[in-house]
Amino acid sequence: MTSATKDELLAGAVRLRTEGRPEEARERLLTLTAEFPEDAEIAYQTAWAHDVLGLEAEAVPYYERALSAGKLGDEDRLGALIGLGSTYRVLGRYGQAVEVLRRGVAEFPADGALRTFLAMALYNTGEHHEAMELLLRVVATTSEDPSVRRYRTAVEHYASGLDETV
The missing domain is CATH 1.25.40.10 (Tetratricopeptide repeat domain)
Incomplete structure (x- = not known):
């Protein structure tokens, strides 16, 4: 062939x-x-x-x-990392999902879908703080909602300090 x-x-x-x-x-x-x-x-x-x-x-x-x-190629590699990480998560193989998705985020740090799937896997492993931080950063940087955009700086600032008070 x-x-x-x-x-x-x-x-x-x-x-x-x-x-x-x-x-x-x-x-x-x-x-x-x-x-x-x-x-x-x-x-x-x-x-x-x-x-x-x-x-x-x-x-x-x-x-x-x-x-x-x-x-x-990059596009297919990105898709395969998301696919494998998401599939591991759906199968309850949360640690493997986190590992694959972290590798993906390291390779494609700007990809919001990868970071979102990583946040879901982190939630499943009990890493709620990191999951919430990731999601807040994705929302802050990708939202088209005018009210979210207005508070983008504050959301990004508080994303890493959710437990902090004054």
Whole structure:
């Protein structure tokens, strides 16, 4: 099979998922991943197809394979980090979720979605203070609400000192 054919088949499977046909996409991706087990992009798309179908446990090894291969572009790597971290959290594997999402935030510090998913995982591990601080900073820096924007400086200031009083 040529690289162009592989790329076309992968694009077709992704198209099926985005068109709301995830089971067909999953079937095609499983065939592709069997033929190209070391391909990070195929592994990532296979994980995503499993997640869309609510097959989180089955998605994990594909996310792990995609990330360990180290050959994903930035956008796909970001998606795989969010996907794996979120999937670990949904499966109750909170410590692993925090670890993956912290790694993601270290690599993509400006990404609000990563920080939000990390906050959820931190909540699950009992790290409520850090979770709240992260969420307040995301709200302060990304909100389009005029009243939040008006108090952005105060929200950012208080985010790290929620327990402080005067």
